[in-house]
Amino acid sequence: VVLSPVSPQQCSDNLASISRYCYSIIFEWIICKINSSISPKRDAKQDTQHPLRWVSVLDIFGFESFEHRNSLEQFLVNFANERLQLCFTQRVFELEKKVTTQHPTQDNDDNTISLLIRYMMQRVYQGTTLQQKLSTMLQW
Structure with a gap:
């Protein structure tokens, strides 16, 4: 038997909060690693054989508003948007x-x-x- 001053719901909320924080820290670390690996080196000359690398994520304007641009929540929303956009685009092109x-x-x-x-x-x-050609073609 464990006695605790917090209710089971509060415990669950605290666990969710800590989990979000841990995921956020890991996400920020991943973003830093990606940025450092794809950014051009300061002393490197332009390499035409190895062009700049980049990562692109669709951000549908007006869908949400977050204070921090590179947050885990922002990424998850953008990822969901990309999946929805892919499904929509594939469906539209199939129909067309x-x-x-x-x-x-x-x-x-x-x-x-x-x-x-x-x-x-x-x-x-x-x-x-x-x-002259346009006049002939368009019968002007």
Whole structure:
């Protein structure tokens, strides 16, 4: 039998608080290690064979507001956001792929943007000016 001045609920809350603190300290240590391993060395010259390394985490603006930017809670929220974004993106692309497979469209390569790109690449479009070609294409 253990006698304690705190209730079982208070004990559970204290344990959760200590656990969060320990995870937070470990998380901050990991962030420091990652930052030191991917940051460029001060005396190193630009190495073209080994470009700068980086880690990217999606942060959906307005979803939450934390005082500390690199906290464990922020990371977990961002990780959850990334997983949700991945599921959403995969689902949208699957549906769009299905729609375009069921209802194929004809590729219209004779549009203004593609014409402009070709014109800029060739500098001259078969002896005509860009304005003349656009006028013909758009029936101006």
